[in-house]
Amino acid sequence: MTDMADQSPFQHARTPGQKPETTRKRRIPRRVKLIAYLVTASVTGAATIWAFDHYAPPQHNPMRPLSITHPVGAATYFKIMDLQGNETACFAVLDEAGIQYTRLEDSDPGENCGLYGAATLNRSMVPYSATLQMTCPLTTALAIWERQIAGPLSIEMLGSPVTRIETYGSFSCRRMYGRTSGRWSEHASANAVDIMGFRLADGRLITLEKHWGTPTPEGEFLAEVRDQSCRIFSIVLGPDYNAAHKDHFHFDLGGGDVCS
Ligand SMILES: [Zn+2]
Numbered sequence: 414m415t416d417m418a419d420q421s422p423f424q425h426a427r428t429p430g431q432k433p434e435t436t437r438k439r440r441i442p443r444r445v446k447l448i449a450y451l452v453t454a455s456v457t458g459a460a461t462i463w464a465f466d467h468y469a470p471p472q473h474n475p476m477r478p479l480s481i482t483h484p485v486g487a488a489t490y491f492k493i494m495d496l497q498g499n500e501t502a503c504f505a506v507l508d509e510a511g512i513q514y515t516r517l518e519d520s521d522p523g524e525n526c527g528l529y530g531a532a533t534l535n536r537s538m539v540p541y542s543a544t545l546q547m548t549c550p551l552t553t554a555l556a557i558w559e560r561q562i563a564g565p566l567s568i569e570m571l572g573s574p575v576t577r578i579e580t581y582g583s584f585s586c587r588r589m590y591g592r593t594s595g596r597w598s599e600h601a602s603a604n605a606v607d608i609m610g611f612r613l614a615d616g617r618l619i620t621l622e623k624h625w626g627t628p629t630p631e632g633e634f635l636a637e638v639r640d641q642s643c644r645i646f647s648i649v650l651g652p653d654y655n656a657a658h659k660d661h662f663h664f665d666l667g668g669g670d671v672c673s
Contacts (some may be wrong), residue, residue, distance in 0.1 A: 481510035503549035526586035581607035605665035622660035643672035
Protein backbone atom coordinates (compact mmCIF):
# COMPACT_ATOMS: atom_id res chain seq x y z
CA MET A 414 0.00 0.00 0.00
CA THR A 415 1.33 3.45 -0.85
CA ASP A 416 1.95 5.68 2.09
CA MET A 417 0.40 9.13 1.84
CA ALA A 418 3.75 10.68 2.54
CA ASP A 419 5.29 8.90 -0.43
CA GLN A 420 2.66 9.89 -2.95
CA SER A 421 3.87 11.25 -6.22
CA PRO A 422 3.91 15.05 -6.55
CA PHE A 423 1.77 14.60 -9.68
CA GLN A 424 -1.14 13.65 -7.44
CA HIS A 425 -0.99 17.18 -6.03
CA ALA A 426 -0.93 18.91 -9.41
CA ARG A 427 -2.71 22.22 -9.47
CA THR A 428 -6.11 22.43 -11.03
CA PRO A 429 -6.87 25.41 -13.26
CA GLY A 430 -7.25 28.58 -11.17
CA GLN A 431 -5.61 27.14 -8.06
CA LYS A 432 -2.83 29.20 -6.54
CA PRO A 433 0.66 27.65 -6.35
CA GLU A 434 1.63 26.28 -2.88
CA THR A 435 4.50 28.68 -2.49
CA THR A 436 4.48 28.54 1.37
CA ARG A 437 4.38 24.76 1.71
CA LYS A 438 7.53 23.30 3.25
CA ARG A 439 9.27 20.66 1.26
CA ARG A 440 8.87 17.31 3.02
CA ILE A 441 11.83 15.01 3.60
CA PRO A 442 11.01 11.50 2.39
CA ARG A 443 10.91 8.84 5.10
CA ARG A 444 13.50 6.81 3.27
CA VAL A 445 15.95 9.68 3.48
CA LYS A 446 15.13 10.18 7.16
CA LEU A 447 15.77 6.51 7.84
CA ILE A 448 19.11 6.60 6.04
CA ALA A 449 20.06 9.75 7.94
CA TYR A 450 19.10 8.08 11.22
CA LEU A 451 21.13 4.97 10.43
CA VAL A 452 24.17 7.02 9.47
CA THR A 453 23.85 9.11 12.67
CA ALA A 454 23.41 6.00 14.80
CA SER A 455 26.42 4.33 13.20
CA VAL A 456 28.61 7.37 13.73
CA THR A 457 27.41 7.75 17.33
CA GLY A 458 27.93 4.02 17.99
CA ALA A 459 31.37 4.06 16.48
CA ALA A 460 32.26 7.13 18.51
CA THR A 461 31.03 5.45 21.68
CA ILE A 462 33.04 2.31 20.95
CA TRP A 463 36.10 4.41 20.13
CA ALA A 464 35.77 6.43 23.35
CA PHE A 465 35.22 3.27 25.42
CA ASP A 466 38.17 1.54 23.83
CA HIS A 467 40.46 4.50 24.50
CA TYR A 468 39.34 5.62 27.93
CA ALA A 469 37.85 2.60 29.77
CA PRO A 470 40.29 0.91 32.19
CA PRO A 471 41.64 -2.28 30.57
CA GLN A 472 40.09 -4.54 33.22
CA HIS A 473 36.64 -3.35 32.11
CA ASN A 474 37.40 -3.40 28.40
CA PRO A 475 36.89 -6.78 26.70
CA MET A 476 38.79 -5.51 23.64
CA ARG A 477 42.04 -5.10 25.60
CA PRO A 478 44.24 -8.15 26.23
CA LEU A 479 44.26 -9.75 29.67
CA SER A 480 47.12 -8.93 32.00
CA ILE A 481 47.76 -10.41 35.42
CA THR A 482 48.89 -6.96 36.52
CA HIS A 483 45.47 -5.41 35.91
CA PRO A 484 43.00 -5.19 38.79
CA VAL A 485 39.95 -7.43 38.53
CA GLY A 486 37.24 -5.74 36.48
CA ALA A 487 34.00 -6.36 34.66
CA ALA A 488 35.76 -8.02 31.71
CA THR A 489 38.35 -10.10 33.61
CA TYR A 490 36.36 -13.33 33.92
CA PHE A 491 35.33 -13.27 30.26
CA LYS A 492 38.90 -12.69 29.16
CA ILE A 493 40.10 -15.63 31.27
CA MET A 494 37.41 -17.87 29.75
CA ASP A 495 38.39 -16.68 26.26
CA LEU A 496 41.85 -18.16 26.84
CA GLN A 497 40.38 -21.66 26.86
CA GLY A 498 41.34 -23.25 23.58
CA ASN A 499 43.89 -20.53 22.81
CA GLU A 500 47.12 -21.86 24.28
CA THR A 501 49.42 -19.40 22.55
CA ALA A 502 47.56 -16.37 23.90
CA CYS A 503 47.22 -17.95 27.31
CA PHE A 504 50.88 -18.80 27.85
CA ALA A 505 51.78 -15.34 26.54
CA VAL A 506 49.80 -13.86 29.45
CA LEU A 507 51.80 -15.97 31.91
CA ASP A 508 55.07 -15.06 30.20
CA GLU A 509 54.29 -11.36 30.31
CA ALA A 510 53.76 -11.57 34.06
CA GLY A 511 56.93 -13.60 34.71
CA ILE A 512 55.06 -16.66 35.95
CA GLN A 513 57.41 -19.64 35.84
CA TYR A 514 55.95 -22.90 34.63
CA THR A 515 56.78 -26.11 32.83
CA ARG A 516 54.61 -27.07 29.90
CA LEU A 517 53.19 -30.56 30.14
CA GLU A 518 52.72 -32.97 27.28
CA ASP A 519 49.07 -33.52 26.57
CA SER A 520 48.11 -36.81 28.16
CA ASP A 521 45.00 -38.88 28.42
CA PRO A 522 45.28 -41.21 31.38
CA GLY A 523 41.63 -42.13 31.41
CA GLU A 524 38.39 -41.85 29.53
CA ASN A 525 37.31 -38.73 31.41
CA CYS A 526 40.65 -37.47 32.63
CA GLY A 527 43.46 -35.68 30.91
CA LEU A 528 45.93 -32.88 30.73
CA TYR A 529 45.49 -30.64 27.73
CA GLY A 530 47.27 -27.31 27.38
CA ALA A 531 48.40 -27.69 30.98
CA ALA A 532 51.51 -26.76 32.92
CA THR A 533 53.18 -27.31 36.25
CA LEU A 534 53.38 -24.08 38.20
CA ASN A 535 56.98 -23.58 39.33
CA ARG A 536 56.94 -20.09 40.69
CA SER A 537 54.29 -17.47 41.02
CA MET A 538 54.12 -14.49 43.37
CA VAL A 539 54.26 -16.81 46.38
CA PRO A 540 55.02 -20.53 46.74
CA TYR A 541 52.32 -23.18 47.13
CA SER A 542 52.45 -26.04 49.60
CA ALA A 543 52.05 -28.63 46.83
CA THR A 544 52.89 -28.99 43.17
CA LEU A 545 50.07 -27.69 41.01
CA GLN A 546 49.34 -29.02 37.55
CA MET A 547 46.65 -26.89 35.96
CA THR A 548 45.28 -25.82 32.62
CA CYS A 549 46.79 -22.58 31.41
CA PRO A 550 43.58 -20.55 31.93
CA LEU A 551 43.28 -21.83 35.52
CA THR A 552 46.95 -21.00 36.15
CA THR A 553 46.25 -17.50 34.84
CA ALA A 554 43.15 -17.12 37.01
CA LEU A 555 45.03 -18.30 40.09
CA ALA A 556 47.88 -15.86 39.40
CA ILE A 557 45.34 -13.03 39.15
CA TRP A 558 43.66 -14.26 42.34
CA GLU A 559 46.99 -14.18 44.21
CA ARG A 560 48.03 -10.77 42.99
CA GLN A 561 44.77 -8.93 42.84
CA ILE A 562 42.65 -10.58 45.53
CA ALA A 563 44.32 -12.73 48.22
CA GLY A 564 47.55 -10.74 48.43
CA PRO A 565 46.07 -7.24 48.70
CA LEU A 566 43.27 -8.38 51.06
CA SER A 567 45.79 -9.97 53.42
CA ILE A 568 47.74 -6.72 53.68
CA GLU A 569 44.60 -4.60 53.92
CA MET A 570 42.65 -6.74 56.41
CA LEU A 571 45.36 -8.57 58.36
CA GLY A 572 48.31 -6.19 58.04
CA SER A 573 50.69 -8.84 56.75
CA PRO A 574 51.40 -10.22 53.27
CA VAL A 575 50.81 -13.82 52.23
CA THR A 576 54.07 -15.76 52.03
CA ARG A 577 52.71 -19.23 51.19
CA ILE A 578 49.43 -20.63 49.98
CA GLU A 579 48.27 -23.92 51.43
CA THR A 580 46.66 -26.18 48.86
CA TYR A 581 45.20 -29.65 48.61
CA GLY A 582 46.25 -29.73 44.95
CA SER A 583 44.71 -29.50 41.53
CA PHE A 584 44.90 -32.34 38.99
CA SER A 585 43.30 -35.57 40.17
CA CYS A 586 41.68 -38.19 37.96
CA ARG A 587 38.47 -38.71 39.87
CA ARG A 588 34.76 -38.15 39.90
CA MET A 589 33.13 -35.46 42.04
CA TYR A 590 33.65 -36.10 45.76
CA GLY A 591 35.73 -39.16 44.88
CA ARG A 592 32.61 -41.23 44.24
CA THR A 593 32.65 -44.34 42.09
CA SER A 594 29.85 -43.06 39.87
CA GLY A 595 28.42 -39.74 38.77
CA ARG A 596 29.90 -36.68 37.15
CA TRP A 597 33.62 -36.28 36.72
CA SER A 598 35.29 -33.54 38.69
CA GLU A 599 36.90 -30.53 37.07
CA HIS A 600 40.00 -31.76 38.92
CA ALA A 601 40.08 -34.67 36.44
CA SER A 602 40.98 -32.22 33.67
CA ALA A 603 43.28 -30.02 35.81
CA ASN A 604 40.68 -27.29 35.68
CA ALA A 605 40.16 -26.97 39.45
CA VAL A 606 42.30 -26.15 42.48
CA ASP A 607 41.64 -26.48 46.23
CA ILE A 608 42.94 -23.87 48.67
CA MET A 609 42.96 -24.60 52.41
CA GLY A 610 44.77 -21.63 53.90
CA PHE A 611 47.40 -18.93 53.94
CA ARG A 612 50.71 -18.50 55.70
CA LEU A 613 51.48 -14.85 56.45
CA ALA A 614 54.78 -13.02 56.81
CA ASP A 615 54.10 -12.44 60.51
CA GLY A 616 53.93 -16.20 61.08
CA ARG A 617 50.17 -16.62 61.29
CA LEU A 618 48.58 -19.58 59.56
CA ILE A 619 45.04 -18.78 58.42
CA THR A 620 43.01 -21.87 57.62
CA LEU A 621 39.41 -22.39 56.64
CA GLU A 622 39.16 -25.22 59.14
CA LYS A 623 40.14 -22.99 62.06
CA HIS A 624 39.00 -19.50 61.08
CA TRP A 625 36.03 -19.79 58.69
CA GLY A 626 32.89 -18.28 60.18
CA THR A 627 34.67 -16.90 63.23
CA PRO A 628 34.09 -13.23 64.25
CA THR A 629 37.78 -12.48 63.85
CA PRO A 630 39.84 -10.52 61.33
CA GLU A 631 40.99 -13.88 59.96
CA GLY A 632 37.39 -15.05 59.53
CA GLU A 633 36.43 -11.79 57.84
CA PHE A 634 39.45 -12.07 55.56
CA LEU A 635 38.44 -15.56 54.42
CA ALA A 636 34.87 -14.44 53.80
CA GLU A 637 36.08 -11.52 51.68
CA VAL A 638 38.47 -13.78 49.76
CA ARG A 639 35.55 -16.09 48.97
CA ASP A 640 33.36 -13.20 47.76
CA GLN A 641 36.09 -11.67 45.60
CA SER A 642 37.11 -15.05 44.15
CA CYS A 643 33.66 -15.35 42.61
CA ARG A 644 34.61 -12.52 40.25
CA ILE A 645 37.22 -14.60 38.41
CA PHE A 646 36.30 -18.28 38.79
CA SER A 647 33.19 -20.01 37.42
CA ILE A 648 32.64 -22.09 40.52
CA VAL A 649 33.66 -21.17 44.07
CA LEU A 650 32.73 -23.67 46.77
CA GLY A 651 33.60 -23.36 50.45
CA PRO A 652 32.29 -24.29 53.87
CA ASP A 653 28.96 -22.56 53.20
CA TYR A 654 28.35 -24.89 50.26
CA ASN A 655 28.54 -28.27 51.98
CA ALA A 656 30.43 -30.34 54.53
CA ALA A 657 32.75 -31.72 51.85
CA HIS A 658 34.22 -28.21 51.53
CA LYS A 659 34.37 -27.39 55.22
CA ASP A 660 38.13 -26.92 55.19
CA HIS A 661 38.93 -25.56 51.73
CA PHE A 662 37.87 -23.41 48.81
CA HIS A 663 37.33 -25.19 45.51
CA PHE A 664 37.90 -22.94 42.49
CA ASP A 665 37.29 -24.06 38.92
CA LEU A 666 36.76 -22.70 35.41
CA GLY A 667 34.28 -25.31 34.25
CA GLY A 668 31.63 -22.76 33.40
CA GLY A 669 28.45 -22.21 35.36
CA ASP A 670 28.08 -19.76 38.20
CA VAL A 671 28.19 -20.88 41.83
CA CYS A 672 29.52 -18.71 44.64
CA SER A 673 29.04 -20.34 48.00
ZN1 LIG B 1 38.09 -29.17 44.50
